[in-house]
Amino acid sequence: MNLELIQALEDLEEDKGIPKEMLLDALKAALKSAYKKNFGSSQNVNIEIDEELGRVEVYADKEVVEEVSNPNLEISLAEAKDKEPDCELGDTVSVRATPENFGRIAAQTAKQVVIQRIREAERDIVYEEFINREGDILTGIVQRHHKDNVVIDLGKTEAILIPPEQIPNEAYEANERIKIYIVEVQKTTKGPNILVSRTHPGLLKRLFELEVPEIHDGIVEIKGVAREAGFRSKLAVASREPDIDAIGACVGPNGMRVQAVVSELNGEKVDIIEWSENPARLIANSLSPAEVIGVDIDEEEQVAQVVVPDHQLSLAIGKEGQNARLAAKLTGWKIDIKSESQLDEDTGIELQEEVDAEVDSDFDFTEIDLSE
Known part of the structure; x- marks a missing residue:
């Protein structure tokens, strides 16, 4: 350890925003673990770092006793008084226990701790940046394909576009710029895991x-x-x-x-x-581009029966029921669609994949004037 390390910690505080005190605390904990591993795990030791001199010292806490049975944990009263004249039996005295070659261990440990803390800090910075972007849209660059996933470069980190979040039949070419929606940001030991979507x-x-x-x-x-x-x-x-x-x-x-x-x-x-705040009007609008003649709603069951001109029935339902399905998702109502001729029938009416009960000839519905 030397003053260059202390200066390096101060530079990291300024450049990376990692507090020097946090790095010093982490370094002390790592040095304490290294000491116990190399010089005796039974000792109660503390690490002190002289920031002015860049020097590391190890101090062992020992109990003052009359007769020493465990030198790692105990010290005689006479020896203790040489260090702290006012001490008494049962007190704890801090004794310098820095090994001769501890400087080399300290230097290696310091390097490992600093590198690890830099990585953790950078991960935390990226996480804090992107956790606030959940539900937002970003532009990323297609980096590569990994199995069926697409890796998107977001600058400071990467995001994963998994198959369920990919638009069907959409090709993703390397270096292509695409807009993505941030669904979720998870914190992991390897950095933030960012799930994005195109769907x-x-x-x-x-x-x-x-x-x-x-x-x-x-x-x-x-x-x-x-x-x-x-x-x-x-x-x-x-x-x-x-x-x-x-x-x-x-x-x-x-x-x-x-x-x-x-x-x-x-x-x-x-x-x-x-x-529209009017459910009937909203349901009629949602079936656009189909023309709607009338809507009968059951608010308790959240079901709406919609009447359209005969020639508009297929348009209202849409290919494979897509238009009606999207209208139901948008409004939150179950929508049954009938043509005018179906409305006049006295027998059961097949609507999409379901069969409704007999419909009265005086079927009451809300007329919708779409010209308004």
């Missing part, structure tokens, strides 16, 4: 926040998101100012804003609908 609904929400100033400024609010990544999504928006068109703001001039989001998601279709 999370939050990614769609954050992308619109980046592209639409009205959303960023809080004028337009995203009320709900439903997504089947890589295929189609629905976004419900509302304006907090009556003279601002929420849908128009999200679409942007000539569709530029929504197209920027679609391009980032490699062509994923996005339906932007107007939010």
Whole structure:
């Protein structure tokens, strides 16, 4: 040990933000362990570091006794009084016990401790930075593929894009820049484990926040998101100012804003609908682009029966039920869709994959005027 080490600790405090006292405490603990390992584990020792001289000293705590039976733990009264004249039997005296070659051990231990603490501090700094970014969006660079996972370079660390969080049929080329959503940050002994996603609904929400100033400024609010990544999504928006068109703001001039989001998601279709506190209106809007004639809602069961023109039935349901499924996710309601002709039938009506009971001819539903 020497003054260069003390200076190095001070430099680390300034450059890395690692407190010198924390490093000194860690160094003392490591030196104490090294001493016990090399010179006797039974002794109760303390380590003292002279910061002015850069010198390390080992002191053993020994009990003052009349007759010494264990020299590692005991000291005679006469010998103890040479060190501390006021001591008495039963007292504890600190005796210098620094071995001749302890300087070499101290130097090696100090190097190991400093390196370890630097690594831990850097990991903690990265963790603290990214734990505050959970639920946020970042741009990363595709680093490499590891089995089915994609490793993303985030600058100070790497993130893992696992298969369930990858958009179906999306290729990830090395050095490609992509936007990712931070799902979770876990603290591990090897550093932060950052789980990211390209399929999370939050990614769609954050992308619109980046592209639409009205959303960023809080004028337009995203009320709900439903997504089947890589295929189609629905976004419900509302304006907090009556003279601002929420849908128009999200679409942007000539569709530029929504197209920027679609391009980032490699062509994923996005339906932007107007939010409404009226469940019937919201359900009708959610089935866009299909035209809805009426909606009958059962608030207790959270079920809605929707009537559409005959020629709009397949559009309302969507390919493999996708449009109706996304509408249900967006609104939180179970949605059964009927055509006008089905409504007039007296027998059971097959809706998607379920069979409803007989429908009365005086079926009562809320008419929706979509021209409003």
